[in-house]
Amino acid sequence: MKCNNLIKLLCLCLVVFFIGSTSTFALTLQERAKYARFLTGYTGELTPQEREKIAKALIESATGLTPQEKTKYAKFLTGSTSNFTPPEREKYSNIFIETALMIPPQEKANYANIPGVQNLKKVKPNGDFLYVVKLGTLAPEGVGWAALIKEIVNPGILKVTSGLIYLNWYYGGTMGDDQDILAKMRNQQLQGGGFSGQGMLMACPEMALMQLPFMFENYDEVEYVYSKLRPRISQWFEKHGYHLVLLAEQDFDQVYSTKFPIRTPDDFKNSRFLTWYGLLEERVLKSVGASPLPIRVPEVAASIRTGVCDAFISPSIWAVGTQMYTVMKYLNPMHIRYSPAGGVITMQTWNLLPEEAKVAIDYFVTSIEKDFRRQVRESNEKCLKAMYKYGMKEVKMTPAEIDLLKKRLMPVWDEFAEKGYYTKADLAEFKALLAEYRAKNKKK
Template sequence: MRNKYNMISKSFFCIHVLTLVFLATAFTAGASYAQEAKYNLKLATLAPKGIGWAMEWENTLKPGIIKASNDEIAFKTYYGGIMGDEEDYIKKMRIRQLDAGAITGQGAVMACPELTVVELPFLFNNYDEVDFVRDKMYPVFDSYAQDHGFKLVYWFEQDFDQCYSMKYPLETMKDFQKARFVAWYGPLEKKFLDSLGASPVPVNGPEVPSALRQGIVDTVIAPSVWVVGSQTYTLFTHVNTLKVRYAPGLLVIASKTWDQLPPGHQKRIEATRSTSLRDFINNTRDANAKSLQAILKYGVKESQMSPAVREELKKRAMTSWDKASGEDFPEDVLDQIMELLEEFREGRS
């Protein structure tokens, strides 16, 4: 049995630094109060104030928007879930209690259900495919989001997610079938877990760390930066580093708020995608890579899955595509993405 106290003594510094740099250890209350401006927008996010994705918002995305508006836009940012969970954000934006939300993959598919398609298991093989599809499909999903009452200002990401388990090596199909998985991403995630014969347990997003510590669940699909920031890395014994799904994130503004901004501001804000958004995405990917290395250095073991089991898992997981297509997202959206992926892969080959 692993001696965690020895592992802590060897790796505490690495984990501690990453926790400070990438995410907070808990959802902490607080708001960033905007100075006087012509357009004062209220934005909510689950990200804790001061570090991690919140820092990228403060240092990269927000300054880009403010500059694009000639300092006429300011934000009051509610961090750490003090305005509720992402379902609450969606509801509050609809009734104008909030103007904007920086949301995870769960909230993304609430604001734009058609975007569920990009979370299909094993849809993308790498970042290059993601970037190609994002650039091509941005107008499509922006149009869908506006149909639901939101402007898709930025489509960023959580990154590719991995499977972390407190009990099982996650090296065989039986390991997956014995695990009690956190299920908080919506219908597609449940279909995916059902296709594996796993046991999905519904848990509200902010309650996931508590559910893990209480033993209500023992396995989670998550980005490594979340595992470090939530300090749940101390609970896990194994990580399967297979990139089971891509998880988007969004910055959305309520359409009624967006429509009140001058057209010039709107165009300049959209133009920042080529600079501010790219920096945000690159920093997120770097943070996740470093977090995963820190988790492995701490002593969480990397699962060793045979090629045969890997192919069986993928084959089973992809049966969820047919069940979700036409139900969780329009069939033609998946067709468009598959055509783009075929184009990209043929070009690469």
């Protein structure tokens, strides 16, 4: 009798606890999604009261933390992580994913028959299943940011979706160049792609803003703009029918030449530049007196080796990956252009995925983007050093010559606004953000 009463009392206590306790199970998917977006830069969706309520639930659901860790996690949830070390940010981001976003493994069966994407479904011999999203990229497997996708992004997405979504990449141009991959996405042969700066611009013309000549002076400026405009960039892609999964980069590009070193602005006239990067690069080269020859990516190497062209603009990892470093003699490391890169999925496919999976994917990938770009830069720096060691000669312009080159290229900024790639208001906002950053960080 006493035992039965004890069991009843225990059950009553558990009911009271779960009814009275705020936890992530009491939060709606919409609330968790909004908080995930808040932590990645979407600051206008939640009121202070909503943030307080959701943060409280998130903290209470993070069981097993020490008091010090709970204090640190609470700080993380405010979005103020500037004083966190990279391992700390990763640790508390993972706690947020695991307690608030990850699809519980026991609920995976609920997604066995998602309408519209059964053609992507693959059933394993053990009866488990996943949805395979096919993507193409020019990037060679195991090199640069393609290696980071394989090491970080692919397993991360598989984990946060509890094995529901798998990205199957076709590397090294096996699906063609950026133009071909976009065409295959339109006819649904592929669901997405990993793109160079040119592919990003083809998918989303507004990305020309990031690629304007001498827009940025250093990485800190790039990251400042991304910190302010990452949500807007996603909206630009959605307007054109794509979901931006990963905002990566090629890095700052360099100028390579074989016959003539590019030491002054007038030296552009002496070299035969190839261009595979589209109308923006073509216009840039014409503005400095060059006569660029448009060439598709598969013909680039042959054009250089046979002497059809003898100069190009590219990131160092591309020059190494294509072995162009064995042919080129001179390298000018000026930051003539910053080139973004990224992974996108068609909105047609993205909209068919479960909301829980989309929220988890977006938060996870956005949370690792900055560190992803840092690692891309480290890879490119190693490539630069390797090319110098191989014997490539570095040539530089004087500050006065750089200023002259900038003067010749500045009209391109307004010209592409007039062409409709982006609005004059967007360009003005970019300029204002950079002026703001430079004023705050002006060298004393």
